[in-house]
Amino acid sequence: MLFFSAVKGLLPALLGVGFFLFMGAASLAALLRYSDISSWSEYLYDPYLWRVVRFSLWQALLSSGISLLIAIPVASCLIHRQFRGRAILLQLFAVSMVVPTIVAILGLVVVYGRTGWLSQLFGVQIPLYGLVGILLAHVFFNMPLAVRLLLQGYGLIPSGQWRQASQLGFSRWSAFRLIEWHYMKKVLPGAFVLIFMLCFSSFAVVLSLGGGPKSSTLEVAIYQALRFDFDLNKASFLSLLQVSICTLFAVVVYRIAPINQQDASVLAVKSYPVKDTFLAKGADCIALLCVLVLVIPPFLAIFDPIFSPLFLTTLLSSGLWQAVLVSLKIALPAAIISLLLGVCFVVLARFCMARHYLRVLPSKLEHLGNMILMVPGLVIATGLFLWLRDLDWGFQSSYWIVVWVNAVMALPFVLRALMPVLYQQERRFRNLYLSLGIRSWSRWCLEWSLIRASMAQAFGYALLLSLGDMGVIALFGSQGLVSLPLYLFQLIGSYRLEEGACVAVVLISLCLILFYCSSRFIGGKADSGKMAGGRSLVNH
């Protein structure tokens, strides 16, 4: 009986997850209804398709490989060294992951383009349009993400091990080899898969910096099939191919990789210094130099146009503020829905966690939420639109489709922010709750101060991801539904780059303000500074 009453209490969460599943299934079904599966075999013989697949794989492997390769020494350096600007760097890493793609591309063009800083200062010409441009952009986005994931891995190292290393006089290299690497290699496969998927389905970067059909990805092919050929059949086939490849990749990596156990020792860790050597200093310098070259200049470039006289005139244009309004109108509801969905997932997962016979479910739920990384957002949006169109809801629904798809796309990041902390509370207090009979509302009230920072982080991520979305809005956007990134894209498309750069400043400022507000008002005063660093241990 107790079980059933518990399930009754779970109803909202079940409804939330059920709605998520239903919408996914319905859009998939709608898309399949419009496609002719018997003709799919002919696509398999298209050599261009396989070239696209090969390029998608190749650039994703390179991007995630390079990102991790740079991230490992950077993370180690950040753990062992205190230096001026370290806190700012950590903040920057938190934001750069969710910088709107289109803004980052603009920054990259200003730095690495033919008339960019690099060619002006050093006369170096980089073939930006093609693989090099794609890699530069992907490393810019994902190296900071990788560093943050690795730092989380560092959090699992018990302080006893550091103390011992310190007492035994370990050098940095032995500390890395004997301690850090063991924890890192548990985090690496997950990070690799995540970054691989983000890069494999990269869209705006490839469309802007790819430079033609030679370096195109599967996601761009899907966009082309939908947007230009309106070939639903091909789009369904391609997206199924994409899902299969990503799934296969994830399965293979997880098979050969050690399991990353969520440890409860996430509380602040005290660390002890290890012996510094000349070699270690050199390695750290090189690592930081990489960051200095790859991450900082595009950021600075984004803010460069503040000093241009065009900036004020851009600020006065009504089109800009219209776009800001549309962006807010999309991002706020999307972030709210995403957070709600995330809470539904976590509540279910927590319920299952405590029950032995449901033990396998939490990780399954997490995978379900992450599934969305494999399915192109464009495809979900199209399926959803076709389904609603058949129900005669027409094009008026497109606004809600954009909101919903953005919410769903942010879900993996919301879950990543929410799950560890909420799991931890469940582990710590479960028996106490049971013995004292504390339930529902009271539980949330008790936990609120502990979880609000992660809630704020989840909300902030969802908000920023939706604010910067270029995929779904590109499919639906037209007059009346021009978001800030789309407005920016249109300006760049007509080569009004300078004006575009000014709009980019507005977009990134909006992102920073909203991120700050969400961490300040949801996260609370004390945690707002800490949030960006992720765990408290990062600021030890």
Next chain:
Amino acid sequence: MKKLSFSTLLTTSLMTLSATLGVAFSSATLAAETLNVYTYDAFASDWGPGPKIKANFEKECGCELNFVALDSSVGILSRAQFEGKSSQADVLLGLDLNLMEAAKKSGLLAEHDVNTSAVTIAGGWKDNVFVPFDQGNFAFVYNSEILKNPPTSLKDIVDNQNLRVIYQDPRTSTPGLGLLLWMKSVYGDDAAAAWGRLASHTVTVTKSWSDAYGLFLKGEADVVLSYTTSPAYHIVAEGVTKYKAAQASEGLYPQIEVAAMMKSAPNPELAKRFMQFILEPGFQSTVATGNWMLPVVKLNEALPAAFDSALQPTKVLTLPAGDVATNRKAWVNEWLNATTR
């Protein structure tokens, strides 16, 4: 164990909040007397012919003309197909000769009753769905101050390995598709090899005409695929004479841009009126110095002198529309395979 009432509360309150937000922000529904014309962004933009046409048409129809700007001409058709019968579009403006068959096949377009006998296109105009609104010829444009020995044929452009070329993707832009057919009509079965030779000195293949032309103006390439009338723009609008269209001894490939009305047009009467209006001076007089293409009917006043320098083709190459429709996919694949090897 009712541990979820908090999330229930949260759900309901936030749902209400987001719903309110949605309603508060959503734009007012369109008035009944609005004609929605889907077109490409360059046409509707402030510097295109769109605003003038809007003013001219609104003067006589007593309605509102609303341009919905999409990112390319190919995008116009796919957007209409995407929306299907629920589309708000009355008229699609900006498809071209080579997309006509595909557009007809979608089953979305209605027949017009416009008298097209005054149309000045070579060979006349006989089509019961589409009305042409401007015409021109594709050509490679170069900067005569930089390029001292300009190419004189398409073969020159393909084979000169020192020439940095930018052109458009035939899957996403009509000039790109035009070049595909131009190459096909000049090279025939050897087109794949020619594409291969061109690919080795291509800077980039862009999504749309404006991307390509913008890069060219910034000095990223020696020649760019555009129109014979493009130099006229620089002369009339900027007083710059250095940009010229390259000769092509094999002949030029024409572009004729067309419009059609939707079967499901919410305002069929206005749409019909607009289709008539396309061939009237109120529309045609804006074409030359707005869209930088040639009008399709004879106008009372002459075009600016700059247009006289627009190359007269030695020969107009046109592939039959039926052939284009049946082979388009195969030819695009041929191009893809040849350029990405």
